[in-house]
Amino acid sequence: MRLTMTVLARELNWGLIQNTNTQEDILSVRSLDGSGITYHANTLYIGTLADMKALPSGRPLMFLCSDKCSDAVTIPYNLNVLYPNSFYTVPECESIVMDMLERVGRVSSCSHLMYESLISGKGLEKIILTAQSIFDNLILVLDRKFKILSFSDSRQQPATGTWKEILESGQLPEQYIRKIENPDFADIICHKYEPVTRADNQSPGGYIMCYIKNNGNVDGYTVLAESNRPLTDTDIVLFKTFNNIVSYDYRRTHTLRDPKTRIYEQLITEILGGNLKDQQIQDRLAQIRPDLKKLKFVFVFGFFSDNTGKNKPLEPICDRIGMIVQTENCSVYKDKIVMLVSSDTRTALPPAIFNELRTFVKNNGMICGISNHFTDILDLPKAFRQSQAVLHLGKRLQRSESMLQYWTFSCLDMLESLQDKNNLLEYCNPTLQAMLDYDAENKTSYTKTLRLYIDSGKNSNKTAKELGVHRNTVDYRINRIRELFDVDFENPQLMFSFELSYRIFYFIDKYYLDLRPTRFFLLD
Template sequence: MEISKFIRELQAISPNWLQMLNADEQIYSFRPYPSTSKLINNMLYIGRLSRLLPLATEERLNFLCIDDQNGGYDRELLLASFPNCNIVLTSHPIQFQKLCDLSTEIFLAETKYTSYINHMMVAANMNKGPQYLVDEAFKLLKSPIVIIDTSYKVIAMYNGIKIESRPDLDTQREIGYITEQTLQRMKQDKIYEKLRASKYPSYDKPKTEQYGWMTILVYIHGIEVAQIAMMEYDHPFTSYDFEFLNFFSQLISWEMQKNDFYKNNRGIMHSVFLSELLDRKIPNQRIVKLRKEQLNWNDAPCLYVFTVFDNDATDFSNKAQILAYQLQHILPNSRYAIYDGKLVLLLQQNDEDISPFLEGGLVDECLESNQLTGILSNCFSNLLDIRKFYDQTLKVHELRQIISEQRNIYFYSDYMFYHIGQIISEAYDLKDFYHPALNKVMDYDAKNNTNFLDTLKEYLLHVDNPTLCAKNLYIHKNTFFYRMNKIRELFHLDFSNGMERMRLHLTLEFLKLAELTEEETLRKGKKN
């Protein structure tokens, strides 16, 4: 084991490094000093500081010394006498035999841990799946383990014991999913946020529970695919339990990569067809129909393109494979292709339900946990049009850099007016298309210190909900009614006319686009 790890295990007696030349030096055992045998590398020598100086050497050795001189030693002389040695002092009063006993316990624990790791490596090579690995780990540690995937489905779970204080665990075993109560508690305690930040097992013991839990996330190519939780049941956790669970998470990652989803040839055929559609290589509906029949694609009246972007990754392809598998669990009526460095999903639905993509939903959580961005196109019905709707997602990806909204999921429908504004501005002055009353409203606000423009924005967004408008404006509902009557009176606007409302709303979107585009141009100018 590394000498630095050994020293960490001695924290109870407050060891201090007098000289650290190589904290990663491997030590395989310990001996007392002075010793009649020759001093050798990779051994830890334990003794009293007062008896160290006569052993002066230029060899690369490791010493753990009891400071029996209470700090009254010549530091410079010691370091000059042992220029190539790691030297650690115990500042805590301790008997020599007690220090040897502690060292023996640490080396025994390390040997036990190493044997456990070897046992689990043999188990992993048996190719019997995650449940077998959970069973083997329980034989060694006597600590119950539960593994769930990112859809909160139980992948594997301990067997052989009943935990009376946690009947919900039996419920999880029965239904095959984590219970809603447990999930909400984990979200409330921000367990996932802690795990994503640390990338190492995290310990948590709720005040109301008898046992604590150690938890870690499982990753494949940087994508979060599962979570492992181990209960502090048979013994209090030690640092070796944390190390074991960290290693175990890597074994589970390896085991999950053996799954058929990772090398599914049929899935590749779906991806090829989708890529050909995106490249406009499918000439007509007859070929589309033939390919759909070959691949057993159902006819669905509502199609969407959902594109996932990873702005930071240099190679998204490996991560995208795992992410696609996760998203297909959440969106079962979907096909995917890794296309032009992005993950592109085609959603085939019987209706226009987009609830899985709303904030706080499973898709949103999946993207947030992996620091990715997704964009949903408008609905369409003809597969040959897929490229147009894929381009919608690309346009939103471009526009969101200007609009500067920070979300996990974006919708083309929210950016459609900005897109229209950009197209118009390429050939015309966008101001020529503004509703004439809007400039008058802005001039009036500037001269009279009123908030008619903001009031008008809220009204157009929530025409039939004056209560919400007033709430968003932080004013009384009667004040909102007063402002709207003044706007009608001063600017001669007819809000009962749908066309009038549409022109006003479109102008407001154009104004925002023009303002943000100007800010973006100024920012780029400063950078250059």
């Protein structure tokens, strides 16, 4: 909530003369006492008509005039002037605005706390407990039939009397339901979608109530009851935030999700399960997701270890990922989270969103596999397999990186697909194997030097930096490799053969230690 002159005029029912188009936030208040003042932005100055006439011209200023401004009063062109409709002294005006500033600050900090409880993924109970620490009154969440789904009572003063009876019965009594269902009252809530304060002889005490709405339909009600302390205007503002958060939490649960979201989740399950024909996939996806862009990617999220994800529900995490990426194409499939991302560029996500997602994934002990991009939606199962493969290979590598792209693992995936791993070394370049034998016998490190030299694009400086040696040492070793093993570094086929061999060495070293020759330590 922002505090501007327009907000002040509306909240206090005061007059406002707006001479400029500026809508600055009011961050501080200053009474004019005739002494020299340096004027600043975002400050509301308070004084009398005489003080107003002494204000400097030029830059726009915000001024609260304690005197009532009549039509006869000339307002300088650079002033936006607020004035009460009855008499107040300057100190009284200052006190009123300071109270409003304090209220806005409380609204901001308390709203932040409630949104943090939503993001935590700990569900409705966490949200209500956080709200309880703010409101210190009885909070109820009701279904459409006014049955109590969840509640949190004041710790200092638990509900008594009628409110206690309501809690014990688990249902809002019929006499109050009739009152709530009064057409005029329902119309206020539905059309304004604002919290409504209710206090009359038929209700058990003052309370605030609002609908939980989903696609225009009522899913339930939230109630803040005056069981411990009187409700304030700030409570009404904060309760709207609370209701929005509860409404979102309801929408993201499976039973209350948007119908198209549920249909999408079911469709993804059927596609990945191989239960649909090509035309069915195209027709159904075009119906519920017509706005998919040309290039598509599949993200698959899983926990880095079984122990990490043992007691963590996937649905809240799935929803949080959807919030970060701002997509509804995120669903739970078996024990994984699957997200379909479409883009106009070859980059799946903007860098800022990608970095935020990476931080979230890492902080939750997860790992994510990202497929190559594809254009035909029928390739979705293939892209899903790629992401799954990256997830599988990445877990076994035990690396710190949490976002893994398939193209960096495609060679390892190809090797993993071979049924007979025992013959892998037969595909390696014989020169490289001879070099390994030479290093073992002569205590040299030509094999490792060659690997880093090729990886660096045959850059001696980068290779030297990786090895922690002088560039001349690298050049000497490369020349020796050329002489001893007749290596032509300008032969692209030979370089590719070396690269493939190194990938095979790496694959065996990381995934199949039982096939690892003892001399492989020379590659470390």
